[in-house]
Amino acid sequence: MNSRIFVPIRTVTEGLGYDVDWKSPNATISNGSTLVVLTIGSKTAVVNDREVALDAPAMISSNLTYVPLRFVGEQFGLDVYWDAETRSVHMYSKLVDTPPPADPDGGGNSAPGDGTDGSGQPGTNPGTGGGATIPSTDEKALLKSITYDGLGSIYLPYEGDFDGVKTQVLHNTERIVVDLPYMNFDPYFTPGFLPSTNGTKLGEMLIDSHPTLQKVRYSYYSDKPSTIRVVLDLSAPTNFKVTNEDHVVRIDVLEQTGPAVDPPPVTPPDNTPDNGVFKVVLDAGHGGKDPGASSVNGHKEKEYNLAITLKVKALLDQEPKIKPYLTRSDDTFVELADRANYANKLPADVFVSFHANMATSGTASGSETYYWRSDSLALAKVMHKHLVAGTGLKDRGVRTGNYHVIRETTMPAVLLEAGYLSNSTDSAVLYNSAKQDKIAKEIVAGIKEYLKIG
Incomplete structure (x- = not known):
């Protein structure tokens, strides 16, 4: 609005892991060292007890509280980059x-x-x-x-x-x-x-x-x-x-x-668990009040994420050397931090997060695999090869992505963007049960290849 980017305040809590306290008309955001108080409709914010002017005030629209993203990000020491071509915002x-x-x-x-x-x-x-x-x-x-x-x-x-x-x-x-x-x-x-x-x-x-x-x-x-x-x-x-x-x-x-x-050569993990069984966490992205992206055929991203996760789990249940664990098994909402903490406390050997992509243009298509830490690169290469084989969509490559669940987990972790829900062809693939079966089989094959399980 007026050349300013606003996001729902939940994006700050879920995406950045900050604490937010809402007491109308004030929204208080804190990361433990910086505290920002935004007042609905006011162009003055309070940052650590110091008044700071801002170009655009926080607002309420359709019963959601929206905050100016660049101002919030910069107050917490983040760089905010606007990609005009894809109309997307990146924060680092x-x-x-x-x-x-x-x-x-x-x-x-x-x-x-x-x-x-x-x-x-x-x-x-x-x-x-x-x-x-x-x-x-x-x-x-x-x-x-x-x-x-x-x-x-x-x-x-x-x-x-x-x-x-x-x-x-x-x-x-x-x-x-x-x-x-x-x-x-x-x-x-x-x-x-x-x-x-x-x-x-x-x-x-x-x-x-x-x-x-x-x-x-x-x-x-x-x-x-x-x-x-x-x-x-x-x-x-x-x-x-x-x-x-x-x-x-x-x-x-x-x-x-x-x-x-x-x-x-791709280097697989060197150590086998003491009991010979690997713990693999399957993370169905979004869920509950967080539907994720919307597809052109009327579905929500959370539906695909859960469907493919359950199919992968069913196949892994048949593997004696792998024990699958789920961050969610139904349409419920789980905080990003809780997903990562769950995997860390097990502790898991592998973490795989399932997602689908979205673009403003309907022409964007293909599968992408994201990793963050260098110890996840080998896993990303193997999983991406099998993801592309399963979807049959354009290979958009292995990329680095600063996503909470693959950044805060301590084991090799990847985030799979199977296709673009904004593309009718990709969306038709992801919501086809037979195609999901094929994708699930390839995901399991990738996990087994990485873990060197015959």
């Missing part, structure tokens, strides 16, 4: 602006592969032994996002100007390294970063649709000068081209020039 925990202890290629404190920064001189990336490093102030540009077009081009739009792109090709293993000097990440950079305990800005994108390009990794690499490093992991030597026009750096990955290298 802010990271301390300190250089990482190692570059994204895992090569210690210098450039990967040769112990130098590519020019024969020692790398400038700080080591891990010291304390916090003062953030760089010499950046001339901010990287807004990194996207892959599915064909072979990576786009890096930025604001400002910087002093040229530097590239190098490294072997054993094959990779292309692209450095962007005098550049830092925009506060609203997407697709975001992997979790970090020391403020390190590291992220990755898995690529499944290119003959040789396997992964794109990125990080804040150095503060002398402020530099972003992008690494393209390849399965074979490959030509490439880098252009910088209209404030967009474009990397085109071209034809293969050498023999392929075997990709590293």
Whole structure:
């Protein structure tokens, strides 16, 4: 409304895990250290006993309390990013602006592969032994996002100007390294970063649709000068081209020039439970008062989530080495924190959350698998392969997603977005009982493959 984004106040409680107390006309939001009081219709809020002006007041519509999302997020130290193309909002925990202890290629404190920064001189990336490093102030540009077009081009739009792109090709293993000097990440950079305990800005994108390009990794690499490093992991030597026009750096990955290298194997879990039975938590997303997304054929997301969860459980019940557990077994509402806590207290060996997607356009289609921590990547790869086989829909890849249930669980965890309910074809697949049976069989096959159960 009026160029401001409002969300129901329950989004704050369920999505962010904050406490909300509603006593008309005031809504009090707290995360334990920050307390925000919003008054319906008032452009003044109280933040930790301090009055703060806001552009748009909280309001009530259709008996729901709505709050201005950006204001709430920023008061709690979150970055809020609006994606105009998909009309979606992304919220990220802010990271301390300190250089990482190692570059994204895992090569210690210098450039990967040769112990130098590519020019024969020692790398400038700080080591891990010291304390916090003062953030760089010499950046001339901010990287807004990194996207892959599915064909072979990576786009890096930025604001400002910087002093040229530097590239190098490294072997054993094959990779292309692209450095962007005098550049830092925009506060609203997407697709975001992997979790970090020391403020390190590291992220990755898995690529499944290119003959040789396997992964794109990125990080804040150095503060002398402020530099972003992008690494393209390849399965074979490959030509490439880098252009910088209209404030967009474009990397085109071209034809293969050498023999392929075997990709590293997916690493399954090493330890078998003492009693030989794995605990697998199946999480049917949404439920009860939270219906989730609405499909074009009149169904609710919570219906699909529960149906596929129950079918997977029925199949796992027949597996002597697997014990399935459910966060909900009927149309009830369960808090996100309770779902994660349930899995952690078991403790579970694997956590799988079932969902379906939604977009404003009816053309978006396909299956996606999300993970957050690095120890969940192997599970995500296996489960996504089987998810796509089960749905038969477009493969939209494995992605990182900062979702509560896969962020706060302590075991390998994935969130499966089986298809788009805004797409009539996807929706017809997900609400077809026979198709659900096939999806359930593939999900079970994926769990068994990951756990190395024959």
